[in-house]
Amino acid sequence: MKRLNTEWSELESLVLQDPSDGFISNMSVHRQYFPDEEDEKGAAKALMRLQDTYKLDSESFSKGKLPGQRQHSGVRYNALLTVDDCFDMGKLAYNENDYYHAVLWMQQALRQMDSGEDAKTPKADILDYLSYSVYQMGDLPRAIELTRRLVAIDPSHQRAGGNLRYFERMLSKELRDMGRSQQELTDERPIQLDTYERPKDYLPEREVYEALCRGEGVKLTVKRRSRLFCRYQDGNRNPRLLLKPMKEEDEWDSPHIVRFLEALSDEEIEKIKELAKPKLARATVRDPKTGILTVANYRVSKSAWLEGEDDPVIARVNQRIEDITGLTVDTAELLQVANYGVGGQYEPHYDFSRKDEPDAFKTLGTGNRVATFLNYMSDVEAGGATVFPDFGAAIWPRKGTAVFWYNLFKSGEGDYRTRHAACPVLVGSKWVSNKWIHERGQEFRRPCGLTEVD
Numbered sequence: 001m002k003r004l005n006t007e008w009s010e011l012e013s014l015v016l017q018d019p020s021d022g023f024i025s026n027m028s029v030h031r032q033y034f035p036d037e038e039d040e041k042g043a044a045k046a047l048m049r050l051q052d053t054y055k056l057d058s059e060s061f062s063k064g065k066l067p068g069q070r071q072h073s074g075v076r077y078n079a080l081l082t083v084d085d086c087f088d089m090g091k092l093a094y095n096e097n098d099y100y101h102a103v104l105w106m107q108q109a110l111r112q113m114d115s116g117e118d119a120k121t122p123k124a125d126i127l128d129y130l131s132y133s134v135y136q137m138g139d140l141p142r143a144i145e146l147t148r149r150l151v152a153i154d155p156s157h158q159r160a161g162g163n164l165r166y167f168e169r170m171l172s173k174e175l176r177d178m179g180r181s182q183q184e185l186t187d188e189r190p191i192q193l194d195t196y197e198r199p200k201d202y203l204p205e206r207e208v209y210e211a212l213c214r215g216e217g218v219k220l221t222v223k224r225r226s227r228l229f230c231r232y233q234d235g236n237r238n239p240r241l242l243l244k245p246m247k248e249e250d251e252w253d254s255p256h257i258v259r260f261l262e263a264l265s266d267e268e269i270e271k272i273k274e275l276a277k278p279k280l281a282r283a284t285v286r287d288p289k290t291g292i293l294t295v296a297n298y299r300v301s302k303s304a305w306l307e308g309e310d311d312p313v314i315a316r317v318n319q320r321i322e323d324i325t326g327l328t329v330d331t332a333e334l335l336q337v338a339n340y341g342v343g344g345q346y347e348p349h350y351d352f353s354r355k356d357e358p359d360a361f362k363t364l365g366t367g368n369r370v371a372t373f374l375n376y377m378s379d380v381e382a383g384g385a386t387v388f389p390d391f392g393a394a395i396w397p398r399k400g401t402a403v404f405w406y407n408l409f410k411s412g413e414g415d416y417r418t419r420h421a422a423c424p425v426l427v428g429s430k431w432v433s434n435k436w437i438h439e440r441g442q443e444f445r446r447p448c449g450l451t452e453v454d
Helices: 002-016 020-033 037-053 058-062 083-095 099-114 123-136 140-153 160-178 206-213 266-279 312-325
Strands: 065-067 074-076 230-233 246-252 257-261 302-306 335-340 345-349 369-376 386-388 393-395 402-406 420-422 425-427 430-438
Touching: 037 058, 037 083, 037 099, 037 206, 058 065, 058 083, 058 099, 065 425, 083 099, 083 123, 099 123, 123 140, 123 160, 140 160, 206 386, 206 393, 246 393, 257 393, 266 302, 266 312, 266 335, 266 430, 312 335, 312 369, 312 430
Parallel strands: none
Antiparallel strands: 065 074, 230 246, 246 257, 257 402, 302 335, 335 430, 345 420, 369 402, 369 430, 386 393, 386 420
16 A cells, blocks of 8 residues: 555656756766777777787687687687677778788678678678778789679779779789789688788887797796706895795796795785775886886886885885895885786886986986886786796796896896886786886995906
């Protein structure tokens, strides 16, 4: 009785209200936090970056078939890409004059449409973009075949007829010059990841770097492995490490890279994340010419800087780094916390400044970066390794551990072998924190050697 008498009238008045104004007003307030066009563009580029680094075809992404780290069996995800999604990926690449990726994604859009999947995008549009992209990759026979399909679907297409005649004239000329027939050049195989060669870019060690990210080409030979040991590290009988010395493992012999186990507790990791999250912003790099921090496409992550005064945990971590390494952190940079999402990376780079960039750390007044201490604050399901292309090392993240290496020889000369990279995260999220230790204050803690490369 109460429901039909009292509550029904309340429900009736509620239903008769028009909540759209309040809803729109509320959405307008939150709109500023929505992803924008730049975010969408960045996500698409991240997928292409993963595609290249881990040699994944477009279908793997489209169907959610992504490999797990060091596992032969793939991991299946529910996030699937539609025809329209693949078309948008290809169109973004096309607009950037990246015809290599435009071909891969337009071909995937066409494949899914041919298999019967519904889409808002007309097939003629896909064929239009795909045929011209294939032409730009130098494949005239396939460009002609795709353009003929386009003409068959839309005989009145604005460009298709002219393109087809142009492609056919060019192919006839090439065949005459080579003295070959069109049948010899026709390739009936579908377009795959290796059909066309990816154009070279600005990074000379691209192939070596990406192979290491996949776990290929690691030069950890049996002989080298025999020179790697584990030990307890008490920091030269440091009082804070006497009762509980650090567990230290060699990761590489030369240059010497070590990993410390149980460098951070789970509680410390969560506290560091908690402090860093409100401060996270797009990571920057120091411009070698001006010394000014700026964003760069080769470093994709979010980072924050934490001071020892922010929380006792940060002060404790800083002290622990000093105890373990024997180097003062009084002149070190603040603790940097970085979060790499899917596709997040930092391409091969040096941590120290080279001779052609003498003013890189001039404003700090503490000399060059003598060493790097890198804490891994999460496991990563796939991808995210730290790799050294020069000597073929790959170090995989393990939560709670830390790796340490010297960037400079004892003479102060840079060790160019330490050029390294953070591989793109394929699955999961990668959290790290690092301390860049500088030269000033190390004069008696790490004295000069007798030669330039000691």
